[in-house]
Amino acid sequence: MRFSKLLxxxxxxxxxxxxxxxxxxxVRGGFIFQVASGIYDFLPLGKRVLDKVRAIVKEELDAAGCQEVQLGFVTPAELWKKSGRYEKYGAELLRFEDRKGNEFVLxxxxxxxxxxLAGQFVNSYKQLPLNLYQINLKFRDEARPRFGLMRGREFIMKDGYSFHADREDMVREFELMETTYRKIFTRMGLDFRVVEADSGAIGGEGSKEFMVLADSGEDTIVVCDGCDYAANIEAARRSESEDVPEAPEADLTKFHTPGVTSIEELAHFFHVDPYYLLKCVAKKALYDEGRSEIVLFFLRGSDELQETKAANSVGANELEDATEEELEAAGLVPGYMGPVSIMRNEPEEGKAPFSALVADLGVPMIFDNSLKGAKQMICGANEPDYHIVGADLDILNEEKFADLVQVKEGDICAKCGGRLSYTKGIEVGHIFQLGTRYSEPLGASFLDRDGKSKPFVMGTYGIGVSRLLAAVIEQHHDDKGxxxxxxxxxxxxxxxxxxVKDEAQLSAGEKIYEALKAKGxxxxxxxxxxxxxxxxxxxxxxxxxxxxxxxxxxSEGKVEIVARAGLNRTEADTEEAAERVAKLLG
RNA sequence: CGGGGUGUAGCGCAGCCUGGUAGCGCGCCUCGUUCGGGACGAGGAGGUCGAAGGUUCGAAUCCUUUCACCCCGACCA
Structure with a gap:
């Protein structure tokens, strides 16, 4: 191609x-042009890159036995109603009607x-496994598109879905996809990590994200300095620290703490490490069909709540901050909520004056795993200006425990004992073990060997194809471009x-150009x-x-070869230039 | 969706406060000179000043409404 003819x-x-x-x-390089918020035209150069990315994805997937299809971009709303996602997906789903009033979504x-599609044509276990994918437009009416191709509303995604007779085979495919994705991103010259991820509302047991390491990434990932452990902050685990601060010593009793409501103030008030304070985070959990309830999450004062983990622990779609009014309406005392109430004992020799009971607050309480059997805790007394000191939480055995903490930098790796730290990543791929989450409600089943009808066990695999253009540049640029x-x-x-007015230069250039083309x-x-x-x-x-x-x-028979990376230049004889460049490109 | 900001030529901006013929740089077209690190000169094309309404003799400028876009946050199977 000639530059002079290209747009x-x-x-x-x-x-x-x-x-x-x-x-x-x-934008400056003439790859893309913005049409509307989160919507871009691909100009000739951008389209060429896009096609190369697509080609790599296709090559590797086809080699792994996947089959490319292409589904309609405009899809009947009916299917979405059947799966229950028509309402649930929310405002991101762009809905509209055709001239006859039929409902569709993008x-x-x-x-x-x-x-x-699979339900329509796959009837027998003999047709399984099957892995179908497409590289196609997607539209999500994002609340806030941003950063060019990084988060568009219209974007190109490779989405793949595999169908299996049983879970074992699905897990095999899941692992095959992981290695395939590794090949794909490696071929694109990306420095990435495969991280454990939250499976979120899509469900399933296993989920991994492929994160391109870049400061501009929108996701925080936790990495270990001692091993290859890496996880999205939403799913990161840690090992309990062994050097716990010295425990306070107090007999179980109620303590007057006027106006002391924050962990910081409490730690100061009692001269106690926050590790021994019981933090209560009140959230409003939102469920399907507009249902909601107040939930109290408890963790150590030295920890922060990880909202995604918290939402998963109660099966909520999302969590909102609960307002003071909402808490009071639920009969709770903001600033002084605790899971324990104390009862005065009959005076008796050798017996403590009080004993603890699980408080009945009338709302669900979830406890972080690190609180199992915790001793000498200080928590709210469920009445204004009072806290309970010396509380041993082994009375909570029957209560619900879950992993709620947000891993901090410096925490201990659960896998190897190394130190964990944060880094930023751009999510370019995500693979899920889906199970029967969609096949069951949509009635997609096959006849198994035993003659019984069973729903497909599925996996799903995504790659942000247009986002990859941005991810590659985030990792491969300098101050010039x-x-x-x-x-x-x-x-x-x-x-x-x-x-170009120097005919010798122009014809020599054309000769080298032709020679390079001839070499592929x-x-x-x-x-x-x-x-x-x-x-x-x-x-x-x-x-x-x-x-x-x-x-x-x-005139001396020399041309220069400039490598864009580093901008190093070397001289070459005019005749050997094409050969040299071809060799450099491998 | 909450908070903030910006809309004037293809791009980047000034003009607005204090109302009076719409400007600058880059880019684009023509001619000439130049030709190894985003050249120079001369001439030229290009704008419903985001939109609607209002105030006024007169609005890019003042007022009201609205739309679009960007940033921070919330959100993001």
């Missing part, structure tokens, strides 16, 4: 609303459609003719009547892996 509208100035390098360089994901890995570069090399290199000829510096700036901005510069030393 590559590079810009000198950054668009004012772009903040991330990937967004800035995709597909934000395609579980329903794909299950329907993008630096594309050859595997996804819009062109693998550009031949820059220093001065995806090459662009920059034959624009621009000055040298202008063209070099564009090369750096767009970020082709290599440039062959035909210029002033042509």
């Amino acid at each position: 590559i509208p590079t810009l000198k100035e950054a668009p004012k609303d772009a903040v991330l390098p990937s967004h800035i360089y995709l 597909g934000p994901t395609h579980e329903e459609m794909m299950v329907e 993008s630096i594309w890995p050859a595997s996804v570069a819009p062109f693998e090399a550009v031949v820059v003719v220093g001065n 290199v995806d090459v662009l000829l920059d034959d624009r009547p621009e000055r040298f510096g202008f063209k070099m700036k564009d090369f750096e901005l767009i970020g082709f892996p290599y440039a062959v510069v035909v210029g002033k030393r042509l």
Whole structure:
């Protein structure tokens, strides 16, 4: 291709609303153009990169035995009503009617459609397993699209769904997909981590995310410095620390603590490490059909609540902060809520004056695992200005315990004992063990060996294809522009003719260009009547892996080969330039 | 959805406070000079000032409403 004929509208100035390098360089480099919030046109260069990313995804998936299909982007609302997600999916689901008044949605994901498809044509265990995927548009009416291709409303996703006769086979496929995804992202030159993830409302037992490490990532991930453990903060686990602070010593009793409501104030008031304070986080849990209830989550004062874990522990769709009014309406005392009430004992020799009971607050109480058998805790007394000290929580045996804590930096790795720390990641892939979550309600089943009808056991696997363009640049750029890995570069090399009016330069450039093409290199000829510096700036901005510069030393039979990464330049004889570049590209 | 900000030429911006013929830089078109790091000169094209309503002799400018876009947060199978 010739640069002079291609629509590559590079810009000198950054668009004012772009903040991330990937967004800035995709726009400045003439890859994409914003049409509306979260909706972008792909210009020729952007389309080329997109196609290369798609090709890699397709190649690896096909090699793993998956089959590509393409489902309708516009999907009947009826299917969504059948799965129960029509209402549940919320405002992100774009709904509309056709001229006859039939209801449709723009597909934000395609579980329903794909299950329907499999249910239609797969009747026997002999047809299993089956892994179908598509690389297709998705539309989610995001509350806040941002960062260019990073979080669009319209975007391209590869979504795959596998169907199995039993759980074992599904887990086998899940692992196959993990290795396949690793290959895909490695080929794109990405530095990524596979992290344990929250399975969330989609359900299932296993879920892993593929995170491209980048400061601009929207997800916080927890990594271990001692082993390969990595998890999304929403799912990260830790080991209980062994060096616990010294425990206070107090007999069980009620204590006057006027106006002391925060953990910080309490720690100061009692001169006690927050580890021995019982933190109560009150939330309003929201369920299907608008149902909601107040739930109290208890954890150590030294810990923070992880909301996703908390929501999962009660099966809620989401949690909201409970207001003081709502707490009072539920008969609770904000600032002084505790799971324990105390009772005065009959005076008796050798017996403590009080004993503890589980308080009956009339709302669900969930306890973090670290509170199992906790001793000498200080907690709210469920009346204004009083706390209970010296509470031993072994009376809570019958209560519900769950993992509620948000792992902190410096916590101990549950796998190897190393130290955990935070890093940021961009989610480019997510694989789930789905089970029968969709096949059951949608009535998608097959006849098993024993002649009985069973719902498919499913897995689902996603890759954010258009988001990958942004992720690659986030990891591969400098202050001049993008630096594309050859595997996804819009062109693998550009031949820059220093001065097209110099016929010798132009014809030498064309010769090298033809030679590169003959060697199978995806090459662009920059034959624009621009000055040298202008063209070099564009090369750096767009970020082709290599440039062959035909210029002033042509008379001595020399051209330059410039590597975009590092901008190192080497001289080459005109005749051997193509060969050298082809070799560099492998 | 809460908080903040911005809408003036393809892009980046000034003008608005204090109402009076819509400007600058880049880009674009023509000609000439230049030609290894985003050249220079001359000439030119291009704008319902986001939209609607109001105040006024007169509105980019003041008032009201509305829409769009961006940032922080909430949210994000």
